[in-house]
Amino acid sequence: MSAHMTEDQTLLQDAAERYLRDSYDFNQRRERIAEGVYSDPNQWQAFAEMGWLALPVDEEFGGLGMGTREMAILAELCGQFLVTEPLIDAMTSTHAIIGVSQQQQSLLPRVAEGELIPIAAIDEAETASRLTPATTLTQTDEGWHLSGAKHWISAGASATHLTVLAQSADGLAWVLVPTAANGVKCEHFPTHDGRGGMNCQFDLVLEADHILLQGQPASDALEAYRTLAMTLSSAETLGATQAALNTTVDYTKQRVQFGQPLASFQALQHRMSNMLIQTELTRSLIYAACNAADSGHDDAARFARAAKVKATTVGRSVSQEAIQLHGGIATTDEYIVGHFFKRITALESWVCSKGEALKEFMALSPS
Structure with a gap:
């Protein structure tokens, strides 16, 4: 992207392109994927240090507070250099879901630092529409019970947390679930684009602070x-x-x-x-x-x-x-x-x- 860019956008594009050209080798990528490693932790940490993960995070939470155009600049470069790390997946979940949740103050700095890698889990095998999940979130005496399954989670093999779309008594709900939590069973699988997908089953009780959004929000x-x-x-x-x-x-x-x-x-x-x-x-x-x-x-x-x-x-x-x-x-x-x-x-x-x-x-x- 080059037409009508601001000075900050030009600097972002030039720095990102220079880094990927020098440090993101195609043959090393092929060898890593062949070994079943879909995301390089060193690359992800470099992304964090360069501020890429902080792009969609508001400045008050330690981010850069940039917009769609800046995120699209990085997305285009991801396509050009075939980046397998889940950069656009994480930016989208961060900006649209975590960034408007009540937990934004505690979660957004962790995203910007590269500690938390959030991937949205939406698709299901049994539902007719992606927008009407069969996965349920119900309140019990022990807490909030999440039950169901998500399939074909793009780049899910690289996630530390999933933002799970579920159905609750108040309507739709977004729930933040650590992939390593008890009651979460995940199966990784290779994908033809080298990013690695994941299917997950959920049967666990969560604290209220794991519920990001409910109802109309x-x-x-x-x-x-x-x-x-x-x-x-x-x-x-x-x-x-x-x-x-x-x-x-x-x-x-x-x-x-x-x-x-x-x-x-x-x-x-x-x-x-x-x-x-x-x-x-x-x-x-x-x-x-x-x-x-x-x-x-x-x-x-x-x-x-x-x-x-x-x-x-x-x-x-x-x-x-x-x-x-x-x-x-x-x-x-x-x-x-x-x-x-x-x-x-x-x-x-x-x-x-x-x-x-x-x-x-x-x-x-x-x-």
Whole structure:
């Protein structure tokens, strides 16, 4: 992201890009994932020291108090460098859920320091909608009983805590659950994008201070979480899309066929030009979604869903074109292009699918 950035945003982008270029090696990433290590604790601590985890935390709680545009800058770089650490997952949970809870004063500094890694647990296997959980939170003589199961928790293998969406007597509720707590049984599984997922079963009694939000505030936080997640996932998709395009252009300049570089053939130039045009159109829409969110625009939710649909469509198209223009080498694990495609396809269904986002966009009336 570079258009119309403030000085602080430019400094953030330059510093983050320089760090990831120098310190986030693709081959080391591959070796780590092959060993079942989806998140590097040293990288996470470095993120904390550079202030990335403090971006969505208000200044009064030791954070930087920055907005959606700044978070999207990091999200785009995560896509460009295929970061497996759950940065956008944690930022989204922090900003939309923990940041509006009564426990914000005690929890937010721990997030900013990298001690607490919160990941939202929403999806369930048996429910028809992501928005109507079967997981229940009930009050008993011993405390608050959480019962149910969550599946397909993206980047869940890296979480220290889950923000669990449950149904209570007062409506929806967000509950903060340590993954190592008694009564929590979790199963990790590898994912094709290298981030590692998790399924969890809950049958435990919690103190009241584990309940972050209930009733209407919880419903409002769910909407805020989904809107922010759509915007940041679109930004990360954009980063992976741009990186796939750049890698393809570089490859076609070097690969020689019939005595000429592939980039000299007009038919391929036209294909790469179309890839660039669609990528730039996506970038403009994501900028608009970020600006709408940060300015409190009434249409912020529509912009987020439009960005999700556009980024998902273009990301898949461009990454598929990149694979075709590379040929067979792009399908190997050792070459980076196929990994951009894998991350883009994983982001397609995070929080909501393209089809769900499109339906919600059409249902929302423009202001």
